[in-house]
Amino acid sequence: MSELLRIEDLHVSFKTDDGMVRAVDGVSLTLNAGETVAIVGESGSGKTVTSLSVMGLHKKGQAEITGSISLSDNGVFKDVVHLSDDEIRDIRGRAVSMIFQDPMSSLHPYYKIGNQLAEGYLVHNPGKKKEAMARAIEMLDLVGIPEPAKRAKEFPHQFSGGMRQRVMIALALMNSPQILIADEPTTALDVTVQAQILALLSKLKKEFNMGILLITHDLGVVAQVADRVNVMYAGRIVEEGPVDDIFYSPLAPYTLGLLKSVPRVSKNNERLKAIPGQPPSLINLPVGCPFAPRCEYKQHSSESGCNTTRPDLLGTSPTHRSRCHVPEKLRSELFAAELKELQA
């Protein structure tokens, strides 16, 4: 598997009147061809900020970005963090594309679908108007829009939400990018449409041999399509590993909390087990583990370092790592027992 994207020690902070907001605080991850890597976390955990950094869509001067994001542009690796505006623009939509959360507002209401798609092609292939429109219709067909030549002449408001998300996917594929970032691609859609969109993404991933970086807070979506998972909390990755490990043997208390808070259909009508408390403010993060104030397993920490030092991303397995001061062995035993109870 060839590597397409490598993010190393990415920091993104925003200057606000109240102080620096460290939205992303040392994130590293990789994405390979033909693979779906998920970033999971609640609102404000930094997952969207991470994905926008890959697209170079943060405004210069507003966001301070350090670290490196090297992505493959047909095998040539380029560091997005250090590229000029024009160089990033050249990559956008060609080497890396993005699908956004809300298909209802992501298409320009005043331009025809076909023209909006064609523009994506024309930007990188100037002057080829005929090819652009042909490509637009081909892509609409590929994402399952019936009568693509006719629908290309219609406006976004004539499409349903699911159809618009298909259009967004078609738009992202106009230049056959290798990397596709899907930022909550199904959040705004009906459940039945969600499944269709996810199936479509998986099919296209194989067809184009793309790597998909999937941003979501929906564990159901993750279970369905992801190969590897990064769980983010307060701007950092708190657990990373193959999807099965994350679901069947989680190691970070936060991941376990997420799993426990998924509603289940069961006989005994239990209350939802939400994680207590709120995520911390990203301005002036407390020293120590950011999750400590909400953590139920603090007392198991041998060093009692939860309130004083930030845990590192460690693991006995090279592919499955997590941040926690509680010894990994003890954690896996504790968590396994809880998961068992949950499934019973």
Add this chain to the structure above:
Amino acid sequence: MLSFISRRALFAAITILIVSAVVFAIFSFLPFDPASLTCGQRCTKQIIAANRIRLGFDKPVYEQYWLFLSGIFAGRTYGSGSAAFTCPAPSFGYSFNENACVTDMLRESLPITISLAVGALIMWLLLGIGLGIVAAKFKNRWPDTSSSVFVLLATSLPTFVTGLFLLIWVTMKWHLVPLSLNGYTSIFDNPWKFCVYFILPWFTLAIAYAAIYTRFTRAALLETLGEDYIRTARAKGVGERVVFFKHTLRAVLAPLVTMAGLDFAGLIGGAIITETIFNLPGLGRLTLRSTYEFDLPVVLATTILAAVVVIVMNLIVDMLYAVLDPRVRIT
């Protein structure tokens, strides 16, 4: 489309009918005899009574109203015999104060007001939208700050102040524009003289409106720049200039057209202050004078005209909106 226009035309006709009836009623029920205006100081009761009959003021109000309405389509003859005179259709009545058919008075003043309004509209759109674009593009930098200084000044200065300042400085002190107070020339006869005649009034009006348009354009552009579809355009790899001048500006166009259409309609009703300062014999002046002098036929005509313009402009704006915004369908 056709049914839309015919339905709207029907509504327009009803509205105009109501407006004219209300104005007619107001003046009819005033404790005031319109026939007494028809002759000067040495007036006898007999002359007034004769004129009352000649002008139809002796008839019941609803009949007078009917005569007024039918006159619009059929023209109207006042009196009989050798003293009779006719205002041909469309007749809006006869002004005794001016001894003229109202339609002829409108025919004289309407071109002036339209010239004033159209010129000012073009000027303030160029100035307002232009400044708004600059302000949005350079948000919080010096061009933005200076444009907000302009906005503040222009909104706080009333037109009679800007108008007088322009007259005093530009015309009288700097002699940049010759004083041509009585020289209305049609644009078709002499475009240059026409422009010289109107340049200061245009500018006076345009400054006041441009300020509002600058503020509106800036705010609308900045709001649109935060839309999801703008982010999509950037994600496609579209350059900043195209993002701004194609994707963003396009979205701001529709509300701007609406605003411009309605403001323009308001101006046709008469820019009374500007017309007064620059001595332009337009509709605004006509309205003002006729109201002072209880010149009912003229008041009635100018009010109806203003209503018609507002209604027609509304119709045009609605149709333009459907052209500019594909989400709007007119049925």
